[in-house]
Amino acid sequence: xxxxxxxxxxxxxxxxxxxxxxxxxxxxxxxxxxxxxxxxxxxxxxxxxxxxxxxxxxxxxxxxxxxxxxxxxxxxxxxxxxxxxxxxxxxxxxxxxxxxxxxxxxxxxxxxxxxxxxxxxxxxxxxxxxxxxxxxxxxxxxxxxxxxxxxxxxxxxxxxxxxxxxxxxxxxxxxxxxxxxxxxxxxxxxxxxxxxxxxxxxxxxxxxxxxxxxxxxxxxxxxxxxxxxxxxxxxxxxxxxxxxxxxxxxxxxxxxxxxxxxxxxxxxxxxxxxxxxxxxxxxxxxxxxxx
Numbered sequence: 001x002x003x004x005x006x007x008x009x010x011x012x013x014x015x016x017x018x019x020x021x022x023x024x025x026x027x028x029x030x031x032x033x034x035x036x037x038x039x040x041x042x043x044x045x046x047x048x049x050x051x052x053x054x055x056x057x058x059x060x061x062x063x064x065x066x067x068x069x070x071x072x073x074x075x076x077x078x079x080x081x082x083x084x085x086x087x088x089x090x091x092x093x094x095x096x097x098x099x100x101x102x103x104x105x106x107x108x109x110x111x112x113x114x115x116x117x118x119x120x121x122x123x124x125x126x127x128x129x130x131x132x133x134x135x136x137x138x139x140x141x142x143x144x145x146x147x148x149x150x151x152x153x154x155x156x157x158x159x160x161x162x163x164x165x166x167x168x169x170x171x172x173x174x175x176x177x178x179x180x181x182x183x184x185x186x187x188x189x190x191x192x193x194x195x196x197x198x199x200x201x202x203x204x205x206x207x208x209x210x211x212x213x214x215x216x217x218x219x220x221x222x223x224x225x226x227x228x229x230x231x232x233x234x235x236x237x238x239x240x241x242x243x244x245x246x247x248x249x250x251x252x253x254x255x256x257x258x259x260x261x262x263x264x265x266x267x268x269x270x271x272x273x274x275x276x277x278x279x280x281x282x283x284x285x286x287x288x289x290x291x
Contacts, residue, residue, distance in 0.1 A: 031082035031110040031200075037063055044091045052111065053130060058118070060127045061111040064135070065090045066100035071140040071165075071288055073281055074128065075103040078147025079207055080200040082110030085146065085270055092278060098285045099142070104131065106152065108203030115199030119210035121218065125156035132163050140288040142166035142281060146270055147240060148207065150174055151215060158221040166284035167229040167255075170269050170277060171240045175247035176215035178240075185209045222251035228287060230258045230280040234265030258283075 032040070034050055041048040048063045063083055073095065075086035083103035090101050107124060108117030118124055132141060141164055145153035150172015157164040173179065187193055189209045194202050229252055233245040245259060260276055269276060 031105070031114070032084040032087065037087075040087060041065075041091070045093075046091065046096050048090055053134070055127060055130055057113075058107055058127065059112055060104065060107065060130070062102050062104040062131060063087075063090065064100065064102045066096045068100055068135070068137075069139075071099045071142065071285055072132075072136060073099045073101050073142045073144060073285075074131070074153075075101070076128070076143060076145040076149035076152050077103070077106060077109070078149050079106075080109060080204040081106075081147075081149075084110070086144070088274065089270075089277070095278060095281060098282065100135075102131065102135070104128070106149070108207065109200065115202050117203035117206040119207050119214065121151055121155040121214045122159065124152045125159045128152070128156045129160050129163065132160075136163065140165040140285075142168065142284050142288075144168040144170065144277060144281060145172060146170040147267065148173060148211070150244075151211070151218070154225065155218060155221075157227050158218065158224045161224055161226050164227045165288055167225070167227050168232065168277060168280045168284065169229065169248060170232045171234060171237055171267050172231075172244060172248075173211065173240050174215065174218075174251075175241070175244050176212050176219070178243050178247070179212040179215065219251075223254050225252060225255045228256045228284060230260060230284065232260045232269060232276050232280060233262075234267065234269065235261065235263035236265060237267040239267040 037048055037050055046065050048065045050063050052059055052061045075089060077085040083105050086103040089095060090103055095101060105112040107113055108115060143153035143156060143164055150169045151174050153167055154174055157167055185205055188197060188205045231245050231248045233242055235242050245261060260280060265273060
């Protein structure tokens, strides 16, 4: 093979690799554009309004729906994901009769600095606090977190207990001892390999790689949570150990806690069993209505 031919094969290979990475990045984004959000709400009686704010170099994006005089429910997605994970809840008429609803793009996902995650749960809770400071007023607030969103809302209730009245932990990754030791995460976190990942997976690996020490940092803070809490967990969850529900039972010593444990349920509760989340939110709203 001549040197010229080898160079041509190399160029073709590099171009092919670049095209493959571009296609993978485009296919695995797990997010909605403003146009897609507007289209989703076009025929809905309640329209979703996109908002964003700047905090340092971070931009945090969220969609808000419903009556600002009602209690507030904030949905926080897992990893990877975006506000789209809870988009169908934002058109749920039963919820909209009782609450205003918000779904956020966590840092690194959706339109919140896509691909550049924030490993610090404390900083992520501060971003949620910024949203609450903007829209909360004097009304009750319920936070709903699925998977990686679970420790985020738990940290928010630890750091700002006076701002949170209820928690719904949906298959939340909260026990540091149950975090799997996945051999591939350290290599994929290196500067070279992480740029080969689609941006959604890059952000996901970045925060999950640091999750265990973040959860360990939270261990002494669990008694600070006083918000009424409902834990939803499936017995056939292969991504988040069902033992996380037992951890919640041990650690939530100063909060009223209920458990919705479904033996044959997997990890994907928002899509496969949305009625459980709806029931939990409505139950917490009813309790707040009594206060």
